[in-house]
Amino acid sequence: MRSSFCAASLVLAACTPPPDQLPPPPQVVQAAPEPAPQAPRIAYPETRRMDLVETQFGTAVPDPYRWLENDVRTDPEVRAWVEAQNAVTNAFLATLPGRAPFKARMTELYDYERFGIPEKKGGRYFYTRNSGLQNQAVLYVRDRLDGEGRLLIDPNIWSADGATALADWVPSEDGTKLLYSIQEGGSDWRTVRVLDVATAKPLADEVKWVKFSGLEWAKDGSGFFYSRFPEPAAGAAFQSLNKNQEVYFHKLGTPQSADRRMFATPAKPDIGHYAEVSDDGRWLVVTSSTGTDERYEVTLVNLRRPAARPRVLIPGFEHNYTFIGNRGPTFYFVTNEGAPRQKIVSLDIARAGAKPTTVVAEDEATLTGGSLVGGALVAAYMKDAKSDVRVHGPNGTLRRVIDLPGIGTAGGFSGDYDDPETFFAFTSFNRPTTIYRYDVASGAASAWAAPKVQFNADDYSVEQRFYTSKDGTRVPMFVVMKKGLDRTGGSPTVLYGYGGFYSAVTPGFSSTRLAWLEAGGVYASANIRGGSEYGKAWHDAGRLANKQNVFDDFIAAGEYLKAQGIASPKGLAIDGGSNGGLLVGAVINQRPDLFDAARPAVGVMDMLRFDRFTAGRYWVDDYGYPDKEPDFRTLLAYSPYHNLRRGVSYPPVLATTADTDDRVVPGHSFKYIAALQAADPNGAPHLIRIETRAGHGSGKPTTKIIEEAADVYAFLAHFTGLRVGQR
Secondary structure: OOOOOOOHHHHHOOOOOOOOOOOOOOOOOOOOOOOOOOOOOOOOOOOOOOOOEEEEOOEEEEOOOHHHHOOOOOOHHHHHHHHHHHHHHHHHHOOOOOHHHHHHHHHHHHOOOEEOOOEEEOOEEEEEEEOOOOOOOEEEEEOOOOOOOEEEEOHHHOOOOOOEEEEEEEEOOOOOEEEEEEEEOOOOOEEEEEEEOOOOEEEEEEEEEEEEEEEEEOOOOOEEEEEEOOOOOOOOOOOOOOOOOEEEEEEOOOOHHHOEEEEOOOOOOOOEEEEEEOOOOOEEEEEEEOOOOOOEEEEEEEOOOOOOOOEEEEEEEEEOEEEEEEEOOEEEEEEOOOOOOOEEEEEEOOOOOOOOEEEEOOOOOEEEEEEEEOOEEEEEEEEOOEEEEEEEOOOOOEEEEOOOOOOOEEEEOOOOOOOOEEEEEEEEOOEEEEEEEEEOOOOOEEEEEOOOOOOOHHHEEEEEEEEEOOOOOEEEEEEEEEOOOOOOOOEEEEEEOOOEOOEOOOOOOOHHHHHHHHOOOEEEEEOOOOOOOOOHHHHHOOOHHHOHHHHHHHHHHHHHHHHOOOEEEEEEEEEEEOHHHHHHHHHHHHOOOOOOEEEEEOOOOOOOOHHHOHHHHHHHHHHOOOOOHHHHHHHHHHOOOOOOOOOOOOOOEEEEEEOOOOOOOOHHHHHHHHHHHHHOOOOOOEEEEEEOOOOOOOOOOHHHHHHHHHHHHHHHHHHHOOOOOOO
């Protein structure tokens, strides 16, 4: 949590990373847009309707497709429906002229060497590398900074389809062992193993049923700490609610059954726990949360006195207190208490009743995280959705602002307090991820791993614009396009949004997106309310009873793009994943006339039952409680599944989901597309693409990423008039 500037609760959110922040591009021939073709009539598979109506707070709520919530692995009828829908979708996608060119070009654009941020332990440097088209990145180690990399873990040999991924990995303090987790088929569940670094061979240790967990070594390397849930009932692993998370210690060389429980709240099963070891190794810092909000309780477990009662350091679940490190009894936190855009405070845990002391005060920019490294406090900010990183002394004195390469997103800056060496990554819409080495003492930065691609960032423009939403709120939006693009009459445009869970959509590179830009398309990313772009107030303005602001902001972005001649009159497509899938579904219902094509990915589509599956119960912080009348009324008013109406001409829709998504279960998308097909059976295509052995997004192999992106962009191109040809 400390090294990546992210809060523990984000792993619980209905969130998917903003468009894939992976590789680079050259060129797919640009052509003038043509009018969107007439949609052929499609014979959809017959979907059984249930005569199911439930009354909630005096309101009759039909749910005719409830049976599609069942697990595709265990219900033959659902499995047959999935196969029939995929057959219809694949047959239609095969007719799209842009599909093959997009796939070929995206494959070329992905094929370049790229690296992850190194982690330094025991004088060794651990990092991931993908040679280009490997399905999964490979983990390497160097014995010195400029040394040869030695292969430690190659997850590409774990499965024939590349869908088994290396998830988290953490080297021990002395760099002799490596803790790592395995992700199977995109699931959020993890299996944890240990590797001997010298021999690159795994030890016998294995821990299962780990989910939404940090992995933390004891400082002496004797074992590690992790969070887990009870083993689910047979057949329920991908749908049952996640409750009763507990923190354990695993001693190396022992079975999981012997693991020691370090912290739990059995009387409060809804609370989740994320554990970290303090920098001096004396304390286990447990950050507890009840949902996705950054409202935490922080508890200290004395690792030198295991029998001692845990001490609640920050009580109440009222504010964000994200631990970023300690120097002896002085603990440092990022907090929003009394600072909606956040600040850094210190707390002397040796003094009973001590209050937090401000070290780095709140700024106009939004503080997103911090780290203690090289004798300094490195603070990361977001200013109008762009990164701004500053180096402070441990007392808060500003030393310098780090000179970043441009408009983009920076992350990393982990390391040891006594070592000035750290690393960070920088990326933007037109810049593939570059890894930099940074000397905290001198302020010198140098490229450690720069991608060697045939792509010139100067060929594309990245512009930030501001537009006005329905209630007068000023909203930022990035607009990316190829320079010299013929703008007469506007261009086919993809508008992306998320708008929730205090998650910002910041600039990032995507080689699949570059294929769209090369072909003459425009890409826009709207920083709508519900995220963290402007701190707590921006988040609060886009959740619970204020959720309609999110949809209004996105609709206003679409109107702006057309009014300004950026998007062509019949050439505006929208895209969003997870909570962004909900966004796409909601605005299609509210403004079907504005949008010309849509892709809701892994969306939360039934707002009255989201809290009944896996991690859905956490999302009540953003959405509200379906069983409370005021929240029910709000949710029912925008729920994509419940607001489809017969007789409305909806735009072409390609919904995407996956059978192993145990974050937002695929039943959401199944029910939504069944209802959409029934509501508008003779209109534009309303299709669903259901991936196998894939989940909510993380761990997806390169081949599946490219295939899905080619299908999606070919669909959006077809209905926005973007002609795609080969070079």
